[in-house]
Amino acid sequence: MQKRLTSLDAFRGFTVAAMIMVNFPGNSDFVFFTLRHSIWNALSFTDQVAPFFLFIIGVSIHFAYSNKSSQEKPSLYKKIILRALKIFAIGMFLNLMPTFDLSEIRWTGTLHRIAIVFLICSIIALHTNWKQQLIILTTLLLAYWFIMTRIPYPGEGKVMLEPGKNIAAYIDSLYLPGTMWQKTWDPEGILSIVPTCCTTLIGMLTGKIMKSELPENLRLNYLMILGVGMSILGYFVGLSFPVNENIWSSSFVLVTGGFACLIFASMYFIFDVLPYSKYSKIGVVFGVNAITAYVLGDLLGLVFYGIKIGGNSINMHFFNYFNQLGVLPELISLIYALLFVSIVSIPCWILYKKRIFIKV
Numbered sequence: 001m002q003k004r005l006t007s008l009d010a011f012r013g014f015t016v017a018a019m020i021m022v023n024f025p026g027n028s029d030f031v032f033f034t035l036r037h038s039i040w041n042a043l044s045f046t047d048q049v050a051p052f053f054l055f056i057i058g059v060s061i062h063f064a065y066s067n068k069s070s071q072e073k074p075s076l077y078k079k080i081i082l083r084a085l086k087i088f089a090i091g092m093f094l095n096l097m098p099t100f101d102l103s104e105i106r107w108t109g110t111l112h113r114i115a116i117v118f119l120i121c122s123i124i125a126l127h128t129n130w131k132q133q134l135i136i137l138t139t140l141l142l143a144y145w146f147i148m149t150r151i152p153y154p155g156e157g158k159v160m161l162e163p164g165k166n167i168a169a170y171i172d173s174l175y176l177p178g179t180m181w182q183k184t185w186d187p188e189g190i191l192s193i194v195p196t197c198c199t200t201l202i203g204m205l206t207g208k209i210m211k212s213e214l215p216e217n218l219r220l221n222y223l224m225i226l227g228v229g230m231s232i233l234g235y236f237v238g239l240s241f242p243v244n245e246n247i248w249s250s251s252f253v254l255v256t257g258g259f260a261c262l263i264f265a266s267m268y269f270i271f272d273v274l275p276y277s278k279y280s281k282i283g284v285v286f287g288v289n290a291i292t293a294y295v296l297g298d299l300l301g302l303v304f305y306g307i308k309i310g311g312n313s314i315n316m317h318f319f320n321y322f323n324q325l326g327v328l329p330e331l332i333s334l335i336y337a338l339l340f341v342s343i344v345s346i347p348c349w350i351l352y353k354k355r356i357f358i359k360v
């Protein structure tokens with residue numbers, strides 16, 4: 001049995017910490033460009049956080065569900081479906097906070113997407129080998145590219161890849177229930193489930209490499225080659241289907257999948273091959289209770305951003321104080337976000353020290 005990869009927990013944890021950091025700035029009107037989601041075609045630091053987490057889920061899926069016997073599968077179906085439902089339910093709970101107004105309910109979001117992709121890719125893992133997964137990945141990427149870049153937008157008579165005017169947005173306008181994130185379209189809609197599954201499939205193939213009996217140096221070489229190769233391929237695909245998180249374009253899948261491979265390989269080398277695992281501790285503290293940390297961020301956000309003290313929330317008191325001292329507004333927002341992550345880390349650290357790992 002292979003030992004637990006410190007690098008996987010660390011990568012998961014650093015990614016969750018990054019999620020919290022970009023979600024809770026000091027003042028959302030003053031944020032460095034790369035710490036915002038791109039408005040449309042582009043790639044910021046923030047754009048890469050969600051695909052990194054889905055990539056990590058893929059690696060974990062391979063470790064958990066690959067090579068299972070037919071006798072084990074029936075019980076695994078129940079666990080997989082139950083876990084997906086619990087993650088989706090938590091996502092709905094967070095969407096409804098703090099008013100719990102059912103008239104403005106949104107049925108999509110980060111945890112919702114994670115739940116759906118986890119369910120689909122886990123079932124794929126139970127019934128396919130790595131070669132079949134590679135075929136599925138390639139087929140889905142090509143199919144999504146064709147649908148988005150070759151099918152004209154209804155009523156316009158031409159292909160469109162604009163906000164709210166693309167095939168993914170059109171399908172959402174017909175079939176996606178509830179309130180959409182951008183009113184007329186949603187970045188986490190129905191059709192984009194296809195490419196997000198591809199991101200997780202890349203993680204599953206990476207997990208295959210990591211679980212193999214190959215020597216450590218060969219695993220690293222394969223991960224580096226895979227990472228560089230996908231990044232370059234994503235660049236060229238992007239010439240016809242631009243890198244875009246909002247529609248999770250095929251080029252976006254390849255570029256972010258390539259970057260994820262390179263970062264994971266780097267962490268594997270530093271934390272698992274070299275004797276520097278102690279430096280992974282901050283990431284591991286978040287990583288072993290990843291969903292819990294994410295939920296804690298949203299719950300604490302109600303306190304730090306929702307409660308008014310002297311007419312302003314805590315984050316705005318912090319921002320206004322340092323803004324009056326002449327500190328760069330974007331820097332104030334970043335410092336506050338890092339402090340907020342530090343506050344969230346306290347209960348995560350307590351759970352870690354007590355060896356309490358909350359499994360969803």
